[in-house]
Amino acid sequence: MFYPLVSEDELKEGLFEKKEVEGISLLVIFRHSKIYIIENKCGHFGMPLHKGHFEEDTIVCSYHGISFNLSDGEIANRPYENCASVNTFEVVSKEGFIGVEFSGTGK
Numbered sequence: 155m156f157y158p159l160v161s162e163d164e165l166k167e168g169l170f171e172k173k174e175v176e177g178i179s180l181l182v183i184f185r186h187s188k189i190y191i192i193e194n195k196c197g198h199f200g201m202p203l204h205k206g207h208f209e210e211d212t213i214v215c216s217y218h219g220i221s222f223n224l225s226d227g228e229i230a231n232r233p234y235e236n237c238a239s240v241n242t243f244e245v246v247s248k249e250g251f252i253g254v255e256f257s258g259t260g261k
């Protein structure tokens with residue numbers, strides 16, 4: 155099922171939107187001319203990533219500083235061992251909207 159998240163007209167560099175789909179919090183990010191959709195949940199203790207900041211093409215969790223690649227959700231640094239990658243979702247463009255075809259499974 156397609157869930158529209160952002161109108162293509164609203165896309166601008168630096169866009170950082172938090173949206174909820176089927177009870178899962180997602181972040182829509184437009185950075186360095188690329189669109190990313192990632193789960194708003196750190197792979198460490200599950201804290202929300204929207205409170206973090208960007209470094210290059212990663213998002214850095216504000217709690218313990220672990221950074222995740224925006225493109226695939228993999229850990230970009232590893233200061234802690236007990237940390238998983240973050241779910242990322244394929245970006246779908248449909249009828250003027252950017253969104254996800256969502257089945258709740260992530261990548």
Ligand code: FES
Nearest residue numbers: 196198199215218
């Ligand atoms: S909860 Fe995100 S780095 Fe620990």
